[in-house]
Amino acid sequence: MSRIYAFGLVFVALGLTSATFAGWTETRTADEPKPLGEIMEKAMKGGLAKKVASGKADDKEKLEFLDMMIDMVSHDPPKGDATQWKMMAGTVMMDAAKVVVGREGAGEALAKSMNCKACHDIFKPE
Numbered sequence: 221m222s223r224i225y226a227f228g229l230v231f232v233a234l235g236l237t238s239a240t241f242a243g244w245t246e247t248r249t250a251d252e253p254k255p256l257g258e259i260m261e262k263a264m265k266g267g268l269a270k271k272v273a274s275g276k277a278d279d280k281e282k283l284e285f286l287d288m289m290i291d292m293v294s295h296d297p298p299k300g301d302a303t304q305w306k307m308m309a310g311t312v313m314m315d316a317a318k319v320v321v322g323r324e325g326a327g328e329a330l331a332k333s334m335n336c337k338a339c340h341d342i343f344k345p346e
């Protein structure tokens with residue numbers, strides 16, 4: 221199974237055939253990320269992040285989360301250094317990807333890297 225997830229992950233990352241994979245049905249192009257505010261509301265505040273990190277999310281929810289994390293990294297931050305943003309947001313995305321491919325301990329890593337306050341202190345405008 222994990223091999224299938226790995227392939228799916230590549231497709232999601234490339235923004236290609238994710239629509240046909242694992243029932244994840246929303247089709248978008250690779251270069252139109254969801255707005256950051258929407259990602260925060262849906263992925264972070266909405267509880268999906270916690271669900272994915274705690275291992276309670278199903279496969280579709282994990283992919284949905286990873287998809288939004290890809291979008292998160294695609295943006296430049298509204299405040300702060302763009303390179304530092306890529307590294308911090310990128311770590312969250314990588315940990316989300318590790319959850320999707322089923323790496324052991326990935327949920328704990330995600331819970332750690334996905335530090336709301338640490339990131340907001342640097343990148344969120346007042």
Ligand code: HEC
Nearest residue numbers: 256257260264265269298308309334335336339340343344
């Ligand atoms: C990798 C960095 C990062 C992490 C991690 C992060 N956020 Fe955010 N968050 C941001 C940025 C940047 C903004 C400002 C977005 C903007 O102004 O466009 C934001 C804005 C928000 C907002 C306001 C959304 C809006 O409508 O503008 C909420 C709510 C939020 N975050 C919740 C959370 C929660 C809850 C967590 C932790 C589970 C979290 N965020 C983790 C970067 C992050």
